[in-house]
Amino acid sequence: IDVLFVMSHLASADDAESEQNEDQRQEMARVAAEFPQLPVCFANSGGIFLGRAYHGVLVRPGIALYGGVPTAGLATPMEPVVNLDVAVVQTRTVPSGARVGYGATHVTAGETRLATIAAGYADGLRRSLSGRGAVYSGGVRLPIVGRVSMDSITVDISALPEGTLTLGSLVEVLGPNQTLEDLAQNAGTISYEILTGLGHRYARRYR
Structure with a gap:
């Protein structure tokens, strides 16, 4: 098996106050430490706005690429791309x-x-x-x-x-x-x- 990344997906990133975000971050850090040679890919659109601790080396923006807001009321620099x-x-x-x-x-x-x-x-x-x-x-x-x-x-x-x-x-x-x-x-x-x-x-x- 040729492993290229250590990857996971945040289940509650749209809720910045969810305790699950920190739980997942800590678990991701634990697993990533076992593969120090591999880049970490963790944050989805909501995770990007949780801060750099959630980013890893690569992020995976989804709705944010289209100017959508992953979290209600969140200020975003992204502009809508769909009319x-x-x-x-x-x-x-x-x-x-x-x-x-x-x-x-x-x-x-x-x-x-x-x-x-x-x-x-x-x-x-x-x-x-x-x-x-x-x-x-x-x-x-x-x-x-x-x-x-x-x-x-x-x-x-x-x-x-x-x-x-x-x-x-x-x-x-x-x-x-x-x-x-x-x-x-x-x-x-x-x-x-x-x-x-x-x-x-x-x-x-x-x-």
Whole structure:
């Protein structure tokens, strides 16, 4: 066997106060001392922010490479690398009392302008965003109304001047106004799940 590294993985690095981090660090130091000729590879994204004692010779950033925050509320020098803009496929003005989406879970309280957006849970927008999440246009928050469908969501665009969004207009799902962490919090999950769940139907542009 050609052993190249002494490696382990921190199980609780996203919680800087967890006692398990120090327990694992001490165990790693004990094992590494038996192989002084081998480099140590220990820290994941969360472990990097625990300090140099956790780094070893090599670190393995994951979510941090994409500008994600491994620990809630953590200040990070990394910038987000993923923006997600999705097209409007329909706009419509509906009267008070209009039912929106599967199960008619949203009923408009007054005349409302709605837009249908071409992304749904098949594209990684979790159903838990139903009635909780939002998209943005020009910095204006546009709440998701009704249930997230497989291929689409419906948002309330009444806060925008009429005509701002038309067929083919793009709205921001991820970007300056809504981070991975924001979207994950609204969906009741973690940023890792949001990022890895972005579906293959999105056109990728690398720059």
